[in-house]
Amino acid sequence: MINDLSGYLAYLSKKGRAATIREKVSTECEISAITNLENRTHRNESRALVFENVDGYDMPVATNLLGSLPTLSELFNQLPLSDLILKMHTAGKMEMLKGAKAVMDSKPKISASLSGYKRLGGLDELPVLKVWPKDSGRFITLPLVITNSPSDGSTNVGIYRMQVFDSETTGMHWQSQKGGAIHAAEAAEAGTALKVSVAIGTDPYNLMAAVAPLPQGINEFAFSGMMRGSSTNLVRNGEYPAVPSNSEIVINGHVDGEKKMEGPFGDHTGYYSIPEPAHVFHVDAIYAKEHPIYAASVVGFPWSEDAVAAEFLSGYLKPMIKAVNSSIVDIYLPSEGAFTNMCFISIKKRFPGDAKKAMFGILGLGQLSLTKIVVAFDDDVNIRDLSTAMWALSTRVDPERDIQIIKGTSTDSLDHASSISAYGSKVLIDATKKTREEGYARGWPETISMDGPVESEAEKKWKRIK
Numbered sequence: 238m239i240n241d242l243s244g245y246l247a248y249l250s251k252k253g254r255a256a257t258i259r260e261k262v263s264t265e266c267e268i269s270a271i272t273n274l275e276n277r278t279h280r281n282e283s284r285a286l287v288f289e290n291v292d293g294y295d296m297p298v299a300t301n302l303l304g305s306l307p308t309l310s311e312l313f314n315q316l317p318l319s320d321l322i323l324k325m326h327t328a329g330k331m332e333m334l335k336g337a338k339a340v341m342d343s344k345p346k347i348s349a350s351l352s353g354y355k356r357l358g359g360l361d362e363l364p365v366l367k368v369w370p371k372d373s374g375r376f377i378t379l380p381l382v383i384t385n386s387p388s389d390g391s392t393n394v395g396i397y398r399m400q401v402f403d404s405e406t407t408g409m410h411w412q413s414q415k416g417g418a419i420h421a422a423e424a425a426e427a428g429t430a431l432k433v434s435v436a437i438g439t440d441p442y443n444l445m446a447a448v449a450p451l452p453q454g455i456n457e458f459a460f461s462g463m464m465r466g467s468s469t470n471l472v473r474n475g476e477y478p479a480v481p482s483n484s485e486i487v488i489n490g491h492v493d494g495e496k497k498m499e500g501p502f503g504d505h506t507g508y509y510s511i512p513e514p515a516h517v518f519h520v521d522a523i524y525a526k527e528h529p530i531y532a533a534s535v536v537g538f539p540w541s542e543d544a545v546a547a548e549f550l551s552g553y554l555k556p557m558i559k560a561v562n563s564s565i566v567d568i569y570l571p572s573e574g575a576f577t578n579m580c581f582i583s584i585k586k587r588f589p590g591d592a593k594k595a596m597f598g599i600l601g602l603g604q605l606s607l608t609k610i611v612v613a614f615d616d617d618v619n620i621r622d623l624s625t626a627m628w629a630l631s632t633r634v635d636p637e638r639d640i641q642i643i644k645g646t647s648t649d650s651l652d653h654a655s656s657i658s659a660y661g662s663k664v665l666i667d668a669t670k671k672t673r674e675e676g677y678a679r680g681w682p683e684t685i686s687m688d689g690p691v692e693s694e695a696e697k698k699w700k701r702i703k
């Protein structure tokens with residue numbers, strides 16, 4: 238049982254998937270540079286790093302907590318949730334309703350007061366990282382930002398970077414479609430400030446739930462309870478949204494509509510983000526455990542840990558996507574596409590136009606709707622292998638017939654290529670084999686392959702070649 242961040246690090250250590258760095262390191266790009274080297278070298282099997290001797294701080298810093306695909310598979314694939322999603326997919330509406338009920342039933346348990354925490358004086362006491370040399374400052378990069386909807390009281394948890402402006406304020410980089418931003422918009426409409434709690438350092442279940450693109454209205458802490466197999470324990474501090482009781486650091490504060498320029502920040506697109514106005518988060522109080530560990534994430538050019546988490550989650554959420562469209566066989570977000578820039582699907586085509594139907598479906602689904610380039614392949618293509626996917630893309634597409642550009646759509650605000658922030662166009666590419674019914678009259682050529690018996694005989698002889 239992993240109860241908190243220390244327990245998670247102990248678990249990773251036992252598996253050889255965590256390393257401790259005892260040499261003195263700086264928060265100014267050095268911790269991030271070492272983490273980046275670990276990611277570039279070991280990609281999706283990289284270790285969590287614990288920096289014990291951080292120059293100027295008496296708090297250790299842990300990075301790369303989600304960088305190991307084997308760990309994510311171990312922790313999350315065994316759990317009843319995958320079964321549940323599959324059941325939801327195969328058994329139709331009734332099971333789907335039961336699935337939704339199970340999420341609702343695994344309600345978090347909330348206790349009344351934040352005890353056993355000490356109060357800190359300001360943000361300066363936290364070893365917040367400057368990640369890339371041209372970042373506009375130091376950024377809290379792995380905060381669980383918790384808000385309650387002013388309209389219906391529902392809770393949202395998301396990870397949104399927070400640029401430290403001074404010891405009492407930060408930016409709050411929630412993109413306008415994300416849960417926290419929707420709550421802030423509701424508060425602005427009601428003319429009130431929005432109370433926000435920020436939890437830094439918790440168990441991997443709460444962390445993954447915060448990252449997962451759950452439908453609006455599903456409580457991430459109920460979801461983390463399901464993944465863990467036991468309810469999430471939360472603790473309330475006055476009027477502020479309740480935080481996980483195993484949080485290393487808790488920041489209570491509010492946003493009141495004030496905005497300030499935020500960025501540039503070296504992001505997972507591989508570029509520095511273009512500075513834009515972001516909400517100002519006003520810190521009301523900071524609390525920390527007796528010996529807290531500060532958790533941070535380092536993102537940049539793929540691969541980084543967010544690419545690992547996204548790759549894992551795209552597999553995890555596949556049954557839900559298949560439940561929406563049964564023609565879809567697989568879905569893959571190549572990390573080279575920075576999650577929202579590119580989405581591959583493979584389909585078992587059932588009727589003329591099925592590929593387009595499936596692609597339009599993707600553009601209507603939660604955070605997948607931000608995707609810029611959607612490509613549909615047949616199910617004989619392994620879309621997880623980029624070289625096979627590129628072969629199919631270049632041999633099955635007639636641009637005039639198979640490429641559709643859709644103008645005037647909402648896009649990911651991190652995509653700097655569109656002329657207007659968060660507003661641009663999308664492209665749908667149908668890379669499936671075209672049928673007669675779809676107007677292709679020439680007779681689609683067969684893909685080359687050896688006959689089975691010849692192939693196996695040849696293989697035996699080939700292996701004997703010295």
Ligand SMILES: Cc1cc2nc3c(=O)[nH]c(=O)nc-3n(C[C@H](O)[C@H](O)[C@H](O)COP(=O)(O)O)c2cc1C
Binds near residue numbers: 379398546604
């Ligand atoms: C390390 C990391 C940093 C992230 N930073 C941001 C961010 O600054 N802004 C943002 O809107 N989403 C960011 N995300 C993605 C959101 O956390 C993710 O989309 C989540 O599903 C949002 O949840 P929500 O839909 O409940 O808001 C980040 C994710 C990770 C893993």
